[in-house]
Amino acid sequence: MNRFEKIMANNSDSELLKIVNELRGDYEQEAVEAAEKELATRNLSTEQIFKAEEKNEAHKQARIDRANMELGDGWKALTFIFPGLLPLLLSGALKADGYTRKAKELSKFTLYGFGFYIGILILVMIISQLG
Numbered sequence: 261m262n263r264f265e266k267i268m269a270n271n272s273d274s275e276l277l278k279i280v281n282e283l284r285g286d287y288e289q290e291a292v293e294a295a296e297k298e299l300a301t302r303n304l305s306t307e308q309i310f311k312a313e314e315k316n317e318a319h320k321q322a323r324i325d326r327a328n329m330e331l332g333d334g335w336k337a338l339t340f341i342f343p344g345l346l347p348l349l350l351s352g353a354l355k356a357d358g359y360t361r362k363a364k365e366l367s368k369f370t371l372y373g374f375g376f377y378i379g380i381l382i383l384v385m386i387i388s389q390l391g
Contacts, residue, residue: 264290269298271295271298274316274319276302277309277316282316327361329361331366343373343377347369
């Protein structure tokens with residue numbers, strides 16, 4: 261009995277199939293073998309395997325959808341008008357939660373806001389030098 265067999269016995273069918281089929285390279289060989297052994301022990305029917313794989317596909321699609329969600333126009337405007345540390349921290353939190361596109365857009369509009377205010381400051385300095 262290897263050290264992963266107890267752990268794999270607690271995993272769901274879909275988690276075991278994911279380890280064996282998709283994440284094989286992310287796990288130690290012993291863990292993959294324990295997952296394969298547990299699947300063999302469970303003796304899943306074709307229908308059970310299909311349902312588990314369907315569940316894995318739904319989770320995968322949900323992660324993709326989350327990563328591609330667009331940042332709302334209100335957030336873009338607020339971030340542009342009030343750039344600062346808070347939007348950048350929020351961007352990091354969004355990225356950690358899987359909202360990759362939202363995080364990028366939040367960072368981008370924060371930088372646009374900083375650029376806008378720096379441009380205004382430079383313009384004011386130039387005008388004050390002329391006058």
